[in-house]
Amino acid sequence: MDVIKNVLNSEIDRINRQEGRDGKARINAEFFVNHPWLCLAMLVGYIAVGIVMYVSPYMGIGWFIGFTAFLIFMSAMLLLEIKPVYRYEDIGVLDLRVCYNGEWYFSRELPADAVQTILAAPGVSAQVKNRIESIVRHKGFVDFYDVYDLARLERQQPDNAGTAQLAHSYRP
Numbered sequence: 001m002d003v004i005k006n007v008l009n010s011e012i013d014r015i016n017r018q019e020g021r022d023g024k025a026r027i028n029a030e031f032f033v034n035h036p037w038l039c040l041a042m043l044v045g046y047i048a049v050g051i052v053m054y055v056s057p058y059m060g061i062g063w064f065i066g067f068t069a070f071l072i073f074m075s076a077m078l079l080l081e082i083k084p085v086y087r088y089e090d091i092g093v094l095d096l097r098v099c100y101n102g103e104w105y106f107s108r109e110l111p112a113d114a115v116q117t118i119l120a121a122p123g124v125s126a127q128v129k130n131r132i133e134s135i136v137r138h139k140g141f142v143d144f145y146d147v148y149d150l151a152r153l154e155r156q157q158p159d160n161a162g163t164a165q166l167a168h169s170y171r172p
Contacts, residue, residue, distance in 0.1 A: 007118055008147060011114050011144075019083060021085050023083070024082070050064055086104055091105045105148065119132065125154055
C-alpha cells in the first residue's frame with residue numbers, strides 16, 4: 001500500500017503548499033476588514049471604560065495602564081492565526097491534535113486525478129480499487145480517510161490464500 005501512502009502524501013503536501021500551511025503564527029487582520037463598525041464600537045467602549053477608570057478615585061493611571069496592556073495582549077492573541085501542517089500520520093488519530101488540526105481528513109475530497117492514480121496503480125489490490133469505485137458511485141467523491149482506512153484494512157487482513165495453501169500442504 002505504499003502507492004496509496006505516496007499519493008496521499010503528495011496530495012497533503014500540495015494542500016499544505018497551496019494554503020500556506022506551515023504551522024507558524026501570523027496576525028490575521030481579516031476581522032478588521034470584515035467588521036469595521038464592530039471594531040469602532042469596541043474602541044469607543046474601551047475609551048469609555050478608560051475614562052471611567054482614569055477619573056475614579058480608587059483606580060487611577062496604574063489600573064488604566066494595566067487594563068490597556070491586558071486589552072492589547074488579548075487582542076493580539078485573538079488575532080493570531082495558525083494554519084497547522086497536515087500530515088499523513090495524523091489521519092485517523094484521535095488525540096489532542098484533533099483539537100488543533102480538526103478532522104480535516106473527513107472533509108477533504110481526494111482530487112479525481114489522485115483517485116485515478118490509485119485506480120491505475122498495479123500495486124493496489126482489486127478489492128481496494130473496487131471499494132474506492134463503490135464509494136465514488138455512492139458519495140460522488142472519496143475523502144482522505146476513506147482511502148486511508150481501505151489501505152489500513154487491506155494491510156491488516158491476513159493473506160488467506162497463503163494460509164490455506166500452508167494448511168492444505170501440511171501432512172503429519
